[in-house]
Amino acid sequence: MGTIRFEPCTLPPAAEALRAEVREFLTATLGDYSAIERAQSWTGTDADFSRKVGARGWIGMTWPKAYGGHERSALERYVVLEEMLAAGAPVAAHWVADRQSGPLLLRFGTEDQRKRFLPPIIRGESYFCIGMSEPDVGSDLASIRAKAEKTDGGWIVNGTKLWTSKAHYAHFMIALIRTGRDPDDRHAGLSQFLIDMGSSGITVRPIRNLIGEEQFNEVVFEDVFVPDDMLIGAAGAGWSQVTAELALERSGPDRYLSSYRLLVELIREIAKEPTERATIGVGRLVARLATLRQMSISVAGMIEAGASPALEGALVKELGGVFEQDIPRIAHDLIGAAPLAEGGGDFDRVLAYLTQASVAFSLRGGTREILRAIIARGLELR
Amino acid sequence: MNELQIILTETSARLFGEHVTKEVLEAAEKGAWPDDLWAAVEENGLTKPLVPDAQGGAGAGWAEAFVILHAAGSFAAPIPLAETIIAGRLLSLAGIDTPPGPLSVAPVGKAETLRLEAKGGGRIGGAASAVPWGGKVEHVAVLAEKEGELHVALIARDAYIAEGDRNIAGEARDRIIFDDSPVVAAAPAGDGITREAIWLMGALARVAQMAGGIGRILAESVRYANHREQFGRPIARFQAIQHQLAVLASHAAAADMAAESAALALDAGDAAFEIACAKVVTGEAAGLGAAIAHQVHGAIGFTYEHALHFITRRLWSWRAEFGAENAWAERIGRDVAARGADALWSDLTARQAG
Ligand SMILES: Cc1cc2nc3c(=O)[nH]c(=O)nc-3n(C[C@H](O)[C@H](O)[C@H](O)COP(=O)(O)OP(=O)(O)OC[C@H]3O[C@@H](n4cnc5c(N)ncnc54)[C@H](O)[C@@H]3O)c2cc1C
Numbered sequence: 001m002g003t004i005r006f007e008p009c010t011l012p013p014a015a016e017a018l019r020a021e022v023r024e025f026l027t028a029t030l031g032d033y034s035a036i037e038r039a040q041s042w043t044g045t046d047a048d049f050s051r052k053v054g055a056r057g058w059i060g061m062t063w064p065k066a067y068g069g070h071e072r073s074a075l076e077r078y079v080v081l082e083e084m085l086a087a088g089a090p091v092a093a094h095w096v097a098d099r100q101s102g103p104l105l106l107r108f109g110t111e112d113q114r115k116r117f118l119p120p121i122i123r124g125e126s127y128f129c130i131g132m133s134e135p136d137v138g139s140d141l142a143s144i145r146a147k148a149e150k151t152d153g154g155w156i157v158n159g160t161k162l163w164t165s166k167a168h169y170a171h172f173m174i175a176l177i178r179t180g181r182d183p184d185d186r187h188a189g190l191s192q193f194l195i196d197m198g199s200s201g202i203t204v205r206p207i208r209n210l211i212g213e214e215q216f217n218e219v220v221f222e223d224v225f226v227p228d229d230m231l232i233g234a235a236g237a238g239w240s241q242v243t244a245e246l247a248l249e250r251s252g253p254d255r256y257l258s259s260y261r262l263l264v265e266l267i268r269e270i271a272k273e274p275t276e277r278a279t280i281g282v283g284r285l286v287a288r289l290a291t292l293r294q295m296s297i298s299v300a301g302m303i304e305a306g307a308s309p310a311l312e313g314a315l316v317k318e319l320g321g322v323f324e325q326d327i328p329r330i331a332h333d334l335i336g337a338a339p340l341a342e343g344g345g346d347f348d349r350v351l352a353y354l355t356q357a358s359v360a361f362s363l364r365g366g367t368r369e370i371l372r373a374i375i376a377r378g379l380e381l382r
Numbered sequence: 383m384n385e386l387q388i389i390l391t392e393t394s395a396r397l398f399g400e401h402v403t404k405e406v407l408e409a410a411e412k413g414a415w416p417d418d419l420w421a422a423v424e425e426n427g428l429t430k431p432l433v434p435d436a437q438g439g440a441g442a443g444w445a446e447a448f449v450i451l452h453a454a455g456s457f458a459a460p461i462p463l464a465e466t467i468i469a470g471r472l473l474s475l476a477g478i479d480t481p482p483g484p485l486s487v488a489p490v491g492k493a494e495t496l497r498l499e500a501k502g503g504g505r506i507g508g509a510a511s512a513v514p515w516g517g518k519v520e521h522v523a524v525l526a527e528k529e530g531e532l533h534v535a536l537i538a539r540d541a542y543i544a545e546g547d548r549n550i551a552g553e554a555r556d557r558i559i560f561d562d563s564p565v566v567a568a569a570p571a572g573d574g575i576t577r578e579a580i581w582l583m584g585a586l587a588r589v590a591q592m593a594g595g596i597g598r599i600l601a602e603s604v605r606y607a608n609h610r611e612q613f614g615r616p617i618a619r620f621q622a623i624q625h626q627l628a629v630l631a632s633h634a635a636a637a638d639m640a641a642e643s644a645a646l647a648l649d650a651g652d653a654a655f656e657i658a659c660a661k662v663v664t665g666e667a668a669g670l671g672a673a674i675a676h677q678v679h680g681a682i683g684f685t686y687e688h689a690l691h692f693i694t695r696r697l698w699s700w701r702a703e704f705g706a707e708n709a710w711a712e713r714i715g716r717d718v719a720a721r722g723a724d725a726l727w728s729d730l731t732a733r734q735a736g
Contacts, residue, residue, distance in 0.1 A: 001604045006639045086727045268723035279715030287662035291640040319632045376624035382608050
């Protein structure tokens with residue numbers, strides 16, 4: 001069995017100094033942002049906010065200065081992310097680009113692509129979405145059907161992407177597209193493309209989720225021309241690239257803090273009359289929070305040391321997802337407020353929101369079952 | 383891990399691997415004292431990590447004690463190593479020499495008080511229940527009141543009565559009774575030693591042992607699943623088994639993280655919060671992990687013949703000793719509620735800032 005070790009990691013003084021700056025910024029910028037807005041955490045979108053974050057130098061923090069990055073440590077970046085999430089800042093506009101699209105381009109993109117795409121991301125002005133899932137393609141990502149055919153100077157893309165978060169908002173999609181087929185290797189023949197969402201032939205149709213929000217979309221490509229210089233990495237190398245991208249998607253504090261606002265409101269609620277049962281329930285959650293945070297910092301430490309903690313990231317997301325879903329369950333058990341559509345105080349409204357939203361927390365970014373399969377493989381189960 | 387931690391991890395694993403055999407474990411459950419095991423542990427300097435060099439110890443910290451106890455837990459070493467380590471800490475902070483041989487600590491019940499009397503060079507009275515290894519050790523280090531002040535006293539085994547009991551893992555948990563018993567030495571408790579010092583250090587020690595034990599049952603379960611065949615294939619191929627083991631692995635990792643963080647926090651200063659968190663997380667992982675390990679092992683794991691229970695019965699015992707999950711969770715919850723919702727994040731980040 002492979003040993004899994006989370007080395008304890010302490011955030012360096014530089015990172016802690018940065019924390020104070022971020023807090024000050026968030027207090028000034030978010031002002032009287034409501035509890036329910038904060039509960040939306042990293043699905044809340046605000047271009048103005050993203051531009052301000054970019055101006056502070058908090059997007060692309062670890063990227064090379066040559067592309068406008070700030071060459072700060074992964075641990076400093078960690079602090080910025082967790083402060084944003086704990087405050088419930090509307091980070092969604094730039095989140096995907098900062099978390100995975102930019103790093104993907106740094107790793108697999110051409111020099112021209114980096115020069116062209118990274119600086120606006122870093123300024124908080126260029127937003128990306130993730131084009132992986134399709135109508136018939138969910139967990140089994142290798143069965144992608146959207147296809148690109150070679151033409152003069154580029155590719156013609158046809159097909160449909162589904163559940164694409166913020167496609168209606170993003171400037172670019174990084175899409176996994178079929179460019180070939182090999183009957184003996186189902187992971188072959190996939191490629192990643194940068195697709196300009198303003199290209200002709202793209203239709204974005206919002207899909208209402210069960211809360212009534214329009215966060216994700218259906219994106220239809222009809223003979224969309226994608227120039228050669230928008231291919232990322234090598235044609236046919238998409239599978240290994242997308243695997244690396246998914247590891248980035250799973251390794252951050254966004255994977256255990258999604259219900260954090262409800263924990264805060266729950267504490268506010270029980271503090272009015274702290275019964276034994278309620279303090280035990282909250283105490284257990286806080287103990288898990290503290291441990292998950294240590295694990296998440298440890299993952300950031302591994303990234304800083306140059307490792308690629310894909311297994312550890314999956315492990316934190318597994319535990320984090322259960323935690324994020326336990327918070328609304330336990331809040332309901334302890335207080336049992338009837339969720340009202342309009343009325344109620346902060347606690348009631350945040351509970352109502354996260355009771356509904358949290359079902360997605362073990363789906364997006366790879367389902368719980370897929371994560372457990374990844375962990376099982378890491379355990380060397382035959 | 384630092385260099386000393388790595389050396390201690392290797393030494394402990396080698397030594398426990400060699401000496402904690404099934405025969406030794408079975409004999410210990412029948413009440414036999416594992417002489418060879420204890421001698422090896424003592425000779426290799428694993429019993430006094432927290433005693434300063436000048437007093438004959440290793441002069442290390444909880445980070446190092448953690449890896450020793452983690453290894454002891456993963457092998458179910460049937461000796462009072464945790465208790466000896468804690469006793470050494472109490473004694474050395476009070477300026478009392480730590481004697482050789484196995485030691486225990488008392489009282490471990492939160493409501494119990496022992497009283498030290500000034501007359502005749504020091505006498506002690508009172509009773510302490512469920513003292514780990516209380517009747518098996520050569521000395522016990524106690525926290526006692528003397529004229530309203532906290533003292534540490536060392537008492538030899540022949541100076542107190544022990545009424546035997548055991549936890550479900552067969553480890554002695556004795557009621558010990560002092561009746562005007564002479565002490566070997568006594569002194570005011572040292573810096574940082576409060577009335578709940580034994581409770582905190584005991585919880586930390588159990589957390590380290592549990593984390594080791596959970597890692598062990600994970601490894602055993604993975605090995606067993608790869609080896610055991612049903613329906614013509616290793617049961618590790620079944621997704622239901624894979625997912626259970628993935629859950630066990632994630633809880634094992636959380637237990638390790640919580641436990642080691644608490645040990646490091648205690649080296650840095652006050653660690654009541656971290657120890658509380660660790661006892662909750664590790665205790666939950668112990669219960670859940672033991673259940674999964676047994677499910678994966680099938681009937682063979684339910685036999686006395688199979689060694690799995692040497693760990694799982696300890697996990698069920700240890701998670702309840704020095705405060706079960708709910709006791710610690712209530713304490714965390716009470717503090718958090720008193721500090722107020724808006725202090726949670728800043729308190730947490732400040733505490734974990736090192
Ligand atoms: C809020 C939200 C936002 C999203 N945003 C995006 C986005 O921006 N871009 C994007 O590309 N996708 C996005 N997704 C899609 C997401 O990645 C998929 O939902 C996910 O990969 C699962 O696919 P599926 O929904 O088709 O479920 P399916 O794969 O059909 O799975 C259904 C159930 O079967 C289980 N299952 C499937 N295969 C196995 C297996 N081998 N073993 C055991 N169980 C299995 C799954 O775990 C699940 O429980 C988003 C989803 C949500 C909910």
